[in-house]
Amino acid sequence: MEPYKSQIGQPVSRLEGHLKVTGTARYAGDYSVPGLLYGYVINSTITKGKIISFDTSRAKALPGVLEVFTHENRPSLAWFDLQYADMDAPPGSPFRPLQDADILYNGQPIGLVVAETFELARYAATLMDIEYEEEAFDTDLRSQQHLARSPKIGMATMLKPLPPKPKGNFEKAFNASPNQVSAEFFHGTEHHNPLELFATTTVYEGKGKLTIYDKTQGTINSQMYVANIFGLKFKNVRVISPYVGGAFGSALRPQYQLFLSVMAALKLERSVLVTLDRHQMFTFGHRPPTVQRTRFSADNNGIITALNHLAIGETSRFEDYTEVVVNWSHMLYPAANTLMQYKLVELDVYSPLDMRAPGGVTGMHAIESTIDELAHKSKIDPLQLRLTNYTEIDVSLNRPYSSKELRECYLQGAEKFGWDKRNPEPRSMRRGNKLVGYGMATGIWEANQLPAKAEAILTGDGKLKINSAVTDIGTGTLTVMTQIAADELGLPVEDVEFAYGDSKKPFAPIQGGSFTVSTVGSAVKAVGAAMRKKLFSIAKKMKGGVFDGTDLRDVSFEGGRIFITNNRSRSVSFQEIIVANDNKPVKLSKFSVPSILKLKKYSRAAHSAVFVEVEVDEELGVINVTRAVTAVAAGKIINPKTARSQILGGMIWGISKALREETIQDDGLGKYMNQNLSEYHIPVHADIHELDVIFVDEKDTVVNELGTKGVGEIGIVGMPPAITNAIFNATGKRINQLPIHFDMLL
Amino acid sequence: MNNFTYKRAESIEDALAQNSSGGNSSYLAGGTNLVDLMKYDLTRPDTLVDLNRVDGHHEIYETPEGGLLLGAFVTNADTAWHPSVEERYPLLSKAILAGASAQIRNMATNGGNLLQRTRCYYFYDANVPCNKREPGSGCSAIPGYNRIMAILGTSESCIAVFPSDMCVGLAALDATVHVEGPTGSRSIPFADFHRLPGDTPEIDNTLLPGEIITGIELPANGFSKNYSYLKLRDRNSYAFALVSVATGLELDGNVIREARIALGGVAHKPWRVREAEEFLAGKTADSVHFGQAAEIILRGAVGFPHNAFKIELAKRAIVRNCMMALNPESQLPGAQPSV
Numbered sequence A: 001m002e003p004y005k006s007q008i009g010q011p012v013s014r015l016e017g018h019l020k021v022t023g024t025a026r027y028a029g030d031y032s033v034p035g036l037l038y039g040y041v042i043n044s045t046i047t048k049g050k051i052i053s054f055d056t057s058r059a060k061a062l063p064g065v066l067e068v069f070t071h072e073n074r075p076s077l078a079w080f081d082l083q084y085a086d087m088d089a090p091p092g093s094p095f096r097p098l099q100d101a102d103i104l105y106n107g108q109p110i111g112l113v114v115a116e117t118f119e120l121a122r123y124a125a126t127l128m129d130i131e132y133e134e135e136a137f138d139t140d141l142r143s144q145q146h147l148a149r150s151p152k153i154g155m156a157t158m159l160k161p162l163p164p165k166p167k168g169n170f171e172k173a174f175n176a177s178p179n180q181v182s183a184e185f186f187h188g189t190e191h192h193n194p195l196e197l198f199a200t201t202t203v204y205e206g207k208g209k210l211t212i213y214d215k216t217q218g219t220i221n222s223q224m225y226v227a228n229i230f231g232l233k234f235k236n237v238r239v240i241s242p243y244v245g246g247a248f249g250s251a252l253r254p255q256y257q258l259f260l261s262v263m264a265a266l267k268l269e270r271s272v273l274v275t276l277d278r279h280q281m282f283t284f285g286h287r288p289p290t291v292q293r294t295r296f297s298a299d300n301n302g303i304i305t306a307l308n309h310l311a312i313g314e315t316s317r318f319e320d321y322t323e324v325v326v327n328w329s330h331m332l333y334p335a336a337n338t339l340m341q342y343k344l345v346e347l348d349v350y351s352p353l354d355m356r357a358p359g360g361v362t363g364m365h366a367i368e369s370t371i372d373e374l375a376h377k378s379k380i381d382p383l384q385l386r387l388t389n390y391t392e393i394d395v396s397l398n399r400p401y402s403s404k405e406l407r408e409c410y411l412q413g414a415e416k417f418g419w420d421k422r423n424p425e426p427r428s429m430r431r432g433n434k435l436v437g438y439g440m441a442t443g444i445w446e447a448n449q450l451p452a453k454a455e456a457i458l459t460g461d462g463k464l465k466i467n468s469a470v471t472d473i474g475t476g477t478l479t480v481m482t483q484i485a486a487d488e489l490g491l492p493v494e495d496v497e498f499a500y501g502d503s504k505k506p507f508a509p510i511q512g513g514s515f516t517v518s519t520v521g522s523a524v525k526a527v528g529a530a531m532r533k534k535l536f537s538i539a540k541k542m543k544g545g546v547f548d549g550t551d552l553r554d555v556s557f558e559g560g561r562i563f564i565t566n567n568r569s570r571s572v573s574f575q576e577i578i579v580a581n582d583n584k585p586v587k588l589s590k591f592s593v594p595s596i597l598k599l600k601k602y603s604r605a606a607h608s609a610v611f612v613e614v615e616v617d618e619e620l621g622v623i624n625v626t627r628a629v630t631a632v633a634a635g636k637i638i639n640p641k642t643a644r645s646q647i648l649g650g651m652i653w654g655i656s657k658a659l660r661e662e663t664i665q666d667d668g669l670g671k672y673m674n675q676n677l678s679e680y681h682i683p684v685h686a687d688i689h690e691l692d693v694i695f696v697d698e699k700d701t702v703v704n705e706l707g708t709k710g711v712g713e714i715g716i717v718g719m720p721p722a723i724t725n726a727i728f729n730a731t732g733k734r735i736n737q738l739p740i741h742f743d744m745l746l
Numbered sequence B: 001m002n003n004f005t006y007k008r009a010e011s012i013e014d015a016l017a018q019n020s021s022g023g024n025s026s027y028l029a030g031g032t033n034l035v036d037l038m039k040y041d042l043t044r045p046d047t048l049v050d051l052n053r054v055d056g057h058h059e060i061y062e063t064p065e066g067g068l069l070l071g072a073f074v075t076n077a078d079t080a081w082h083p084s085v086e087e088r089y090p091l092l093s094k095a096i097l098a099g100a101s102a103q104i105r106n107m108a109t110n111g112g113n114l115l116q117r118t119r120c121y122y123f124y125d126a127n128v129p130c131n132k133r134e135p136g137s138g139c140s141a142i143p144g145y146n147r148i149m150a151i152l153g154t155s156e157s158c159i160a161v162f163p164s165d166m167c168v169g170l171a172a173l174d175a176t177v178h179v180e181g182p183t184g185s186r187s188i189p190f191a192d193f194h195r196l197p198g199d200t201p202e203i204d205n206t207l208l209p210g211e212i213i214t215g216i217e218l219p220a221n222g223f224s225k226n227y228s229y230l231k232l233r234d235r236n237s238y239a240f241a242l243v244s245v246a247t248g249l250e251l252d253g254n255v256i257r258e259a260r261i262a263l264g265g266v267a268h269k270p271w272r273v274r275e276a277e278e279f280l281a282g283k284t285a286d287s288v289h290f291g292q293a294a295e296i297i298l299r300g301a302v303g304f305p306h307n308a309f310k311i312e313l314a315k316r317a318i319v320r321n322c323m324m325a326l327n328p329e330s331q332l333p334g335a336q337p338s339v
């Protein structure tokens, strides 16, 4: 027999890939159940004010329309804010759909038509006679900056620490430094726009029991939300989410289609599907617009002396959404004097929501552009400046990194890219009539782990099943968890089934923040290890005494058998073990909890170094990112194929953020204007050229048992500044507003 | 979106008859624009008369005058890839392929392309004022976000742009539009087909109610030796033009015998200025003369807060595209800038 080949580290293709590309995979809106009704949401057409009257009679008169729910006739619901709070709720009062006549933002859901067909519901929704009383509103962050205030503190602050306290004397040190840079940045609103539209199918099972197919990044999060608001027993609410067609953070919080679908199902005692259309995908969370100001300085040797980073982000009037924007520079550059400030402005919009590398990609653009300018002013190569200021400890919190192979990322990335061929003089490199520029930047993203539970069942056929409530938002969770479990028991991946996406299964937190592999993977590893132990203990008691005188250290698990490592002729199969277990499957579960005390002694982060080449058509301004190399250090890479896809996706999104993507906001009207994928520009194939990914070896024995740091966000973080720095090298122009439109370079 | 009756026409006569049976009826071709407008509840026809099965007007053929006739119901894709179009009217082929996406071009028809509505954001949002959608309600784009709007031929009531790429090529080539209507058939020179907004921006063109486009005729000269289409936009494909230019040149050695320059993305219709073309006749083909022509073409252009850049951009695009026309082999897919 072939010795067992470790599955961890293998480029296993997505196990559900064929189901997805053949259209067999069913998403939340794809379940047709008998007697299904269809809901269509009615959204506010004003930005702020009150509904004076809401006449639904024309719609209700249509045959096939069952009900129109509004704030006037909705069932009575939970009373306390806490009951509406989900796992990702920021401090404040969560938005309650159909609560009352108040309009808090444009596009707010104010009603739901329920009809026999989707088309009828959609048509009926056009027959509403609604009178509003409009009030003055403000949606413009830049004009309201003077109202910026400190954010409220709450549960969410745990994973999103506020800025560290000032160190040294920033003003004094900055003013005394020979090389100073000040810059101001603006990032506009962005919407997640996953391809799959938000949908919830609530199957009414009778007697207060519901099975809910929901587009979510957390089945238990949705279950909790529904049970709390509608006063249902947890065990009577089952939320399933087997496939998710992208989410990027947008499904970290239960969205209003879930609320409305459940409300209608309970009231009408029928199954109800509510799907949002693309336009409505712009009526909930988004990446907040942010203003940033930086002031960095260095001495004549390129040692960074002082760092000041201020960010002012948008939030709603009802919640304080925060993200970590300004904490990063001091984690990377050990200046003695720092001043980090983070503030919010309340506007008449819906609460912002985590979107891939929330805060990180925003802050690092400002930081790494400013560092680039500092290098330029100090006449030091930007890569050299970063190496000069390289640190093994996180000075902002005064603790070592659990591991940090960023230096290797810089070196390997630079080598692969050919950084040594860069001419530091802006406008000095040309190709035909195009200016060519090289730029680089650093990426960083925290490596977290949360508690999670997993269950393992070994059945009579010798196959292993693992259960977890976790979702797979398209990142490859199913595949990676299967690999981890397979390795623990030495099974081929075909003999492992990972069953997930179901709130009935053991607890997993929401899937985000790049912590799923570390969180759920650790639980899977732990339950796998427990299963080894258990199987061995049964085997040891078996007749024949194959394992007499051995313990767990002396045996290996391979291909469905336990062998004595030094004497492979002695072994027992999993099937035999189950027989010995009275033919009963072996079942156990394990809670994995991060070892907080150990973790607290370290800063834990994934890092990247990004190198970009751009071509700029000088006369016309047209920009192309012709080449990009990202070198990533993110601990153990479980599956280089799915991990590479994550980094490529992040890099492409970085191109999007730097050059394409924006939600166009009309502050006079208080609303978004490009609410479709024709005008909300994400990159097309013709925008994407050569992309390279390097995974740098990084061993981490602190972060978790697996040594993983997560790769979901790190791919995007360094791209926008690397691109804008390359544009500077090509053109001599620094454009600090994203996205950069080509006409800004004219 | 409202309920509607779907009817299928067998012939042009049948379509005209079905359309005139009262009520609010629309012709349906590829549906790539009309169905979107219906889904956004911006238009509510009670009847759709499907033209796709009409006999005739599904071909492309040579005319006795030496030109080419493009049937109205031929798809944009089939037109762009038709051997005669590729060989004799490559400018048109390039312009079509610079538009929309492969999927949309496979559905979109030549007739429908001429009649697509503007892409003004405010036109597509039924809850904000727009004179084109609701005459007299006001224009939201003038005080609003007007990056994609017009700089030429605007009026106080509308600054929208006609978004077609194909039509910029057709304008440069001096095409003729053939139509049939309740009162007979007529031919409309391309320059007279689309109109400026004036104080009736709700009217995009000079087609009369009920009239059907049956074909588009190209004259014999296709400028197939020196031509270029350049499209400047916010991504390299699948985005409407901020500025586009179609150029056709007839050269005697280095001297221009005849020039055609049409602009897209800048006005309520494809923009052509004969004076500039006449200026170029007899001049050497160089960037100085093209630059002077560009100044003539952009005369009278007025920018708004977010689109003033289009004036300078259009001038540079004209010069670049004329230079690209001198060297058609250098051109890149997607009508991206080259040379």
Ligand SMILES: Cc1cc2nc3c(=O)[nH]c(=O)nc-3n(C[C@H](O)[C@H](O)[C@H](O)COP(=O)(O)OP(=O)(O)OC[C@H]3O[C@@H](n4cnc5c(N)ncnc54)[C@H](O)[C@@H]3O)c2cc1C
Residues within 6 Å of the ligand: A678, B026, B027, B028, B029, B030, B031, B032, B033, B034, B035, B036, B051, B072, B076, B098, B099, B100, B101, B104, B107, B108, B109, B110, B111, B112, B113, B114, B115, B116, B163, B164, B165, B166, B211, B212, B213, B214, B238, B239, B240, B241
């Ligand atoms: C996302 C998107 C991106 C696009 N990008 C571009 C682009 O970059 N460049 C570009 O040029 N175009 C672009 N288009 C527009 C596309 O080219 C048009 O939608 C298409 O050409 C319309 O043709 P159709 O046959 O589908 O027309 P339909 O939608 O069927 O009809 C449009 C209108 O014309 C009428 N009509 C159609 N045929 C006739 C006829 N023969 N006689 C009388 N009336 C008729 C219909 O009643 C309707 O009012 C884009 C479209 C979309 C949806």
Ligand code: SF4
Residues within 6 Å of the ligand: B118, B120, B121, B122, B123, B129, B130, B131, B132, B133, B138, B139, B140, B141, B142, B149, B157, B158, B159, B160, B201
């Ligand atoms: S520019 Fe024209 S189409 Fe746009 S809002 Fe104004 S009137 Fe309407």
